[in-house]
Amino acid sequence: MAAISTDIIAFAFVGVAKRQALGRVRTSFVSLPRRRWNTSSSSASYSLRPCRAPTSMALARWTTPAVGSTRRSFSASAATEEGSDVSTKVPPDNRIPATIITGFLGSGKTTLLNHILTADHGKRIAVIENEFGEVDIDGSLVASKSTGAEDIIMLNNGCLCCTVRGDLVRMIVELVEKKRDNFDHIVIETTGLANPAPIIETFYAEDKVFNDVKLDGVVTLVDAKHAGFHLDEEKPKGVVNEAVQQIAYADRIIVNKTDLVGESDISTLIQRIKNINRMAQLKRTEYGRVDLDYVLGVGGFDLERIESVVNAEESNEDHSKHEHDHDHSHHNDHHHDEHDHKHEHHDHSHAHDHTHDPGVSSVSIVCEGNLDLEKANMWLGTLLMERSDDIYRMKGLLSVDGMAERFVFQGVHDIFQGSPERLWSPEEPRVNKIVFIGKNLDAQELEKGFKSCLL
């Protein structure tokens, strides 16, 4: 790792800026030296140990696309600073959307899937169902093909995030090649012990998948009654707590089985979930009954939706559509003082640091001013170089000095995607917003590092 220059990321940002000066920009897609996921399936809790791919291979991958490489690139037309009135836009993306439904054992994944398949939404859905063991139980529990799923494909010989990742790629490719016209959306239900990270990575790392399918969102079911226990579970060193990971990577969180617990338990759980992941929207349900647009068409990895995420900050729980009746008193029922929960408000910036739940937390930085591009490149490059294992997800909207457009980006570990977006409007304050979700994040350090890049 140490041998790799931080110029790698610098190339990404600066590359965008240079192309922009020429009047054309391209969504940059950068994968830093990538992990390989080794699987140890000898224990019940499938541990994933990242190890580094050889540097040269990783560099070749993104700096100079191999001859014959078929990775699709997304180009966007941008307004030039010389006065074109065409707004910069993140380019349209018409790949097939795919949704990952995850959540701990028994949290209600199949129940939600059935709700999706039996609802009247007009979408034709292909389902990839992953289950341990030879006997396909969930498959028989999933609403039958006649209810709308064009295809239900079972993956029974292991867990998607580890042993059968290759099968996932093959199945997606086959679906696209043979049945592209038969469905509009792919839904993947993971096992209850899946770590979503390697599954997410599949959508970026595999050209054959990336070119035709885009990850729309990660939907995580949380069992209102039992989740606390699983979140508390201490794992051996180096083994992930799947329940925490599933929440950390989510775009949408569904706190299910709320009929089984009281209001104060739900409130405590929700606060705990938000401390892990404050980017995701959250809903409480019984039997997975949510509006379908809450779980399909999420755009959780779309650059053009970054703003709504980084603006959402504190209140990501959708109170308007609770499917239960209560007096919403949990708003005032948060036990912040029970946690190591620091807020800082000064000079238009603030950071949140919650240091419980195996060290997984969210940190937000909101800060007015223009960034020095070189410094920002160096800072983010170094950060990802050193900490990409710990940075699960990040999204940001940046004001770069000399750039007429807002720069939006999102990342999952060492995968980084960024692009100039629309023009800053004249009356709009140029405010930078970044949200990180990850392990052992130091809010003060991140904020200090970021602010050092401001002019």
Ligand SMILES: Nc1nc2c(ncn2[C@@H]2O[C@H](COP(=O)(O)OP(=O)(O)OP(=O)(O)O)[C@@H](O)[C@H]2O)c(=O)[nH]1
């Ligand atoms: N009381 C109650 N039971 C529920 C709710 N949602 C689901 N269940 C029941 O919980 C059990 C497990 O639900 P599933 O949908 O199979 O959960 P899953 O996450 O797919 O389970 P695994 O595949 O084992 O990980 C089933 O008996 C469901 O009927 C709910 O909101 N309330």
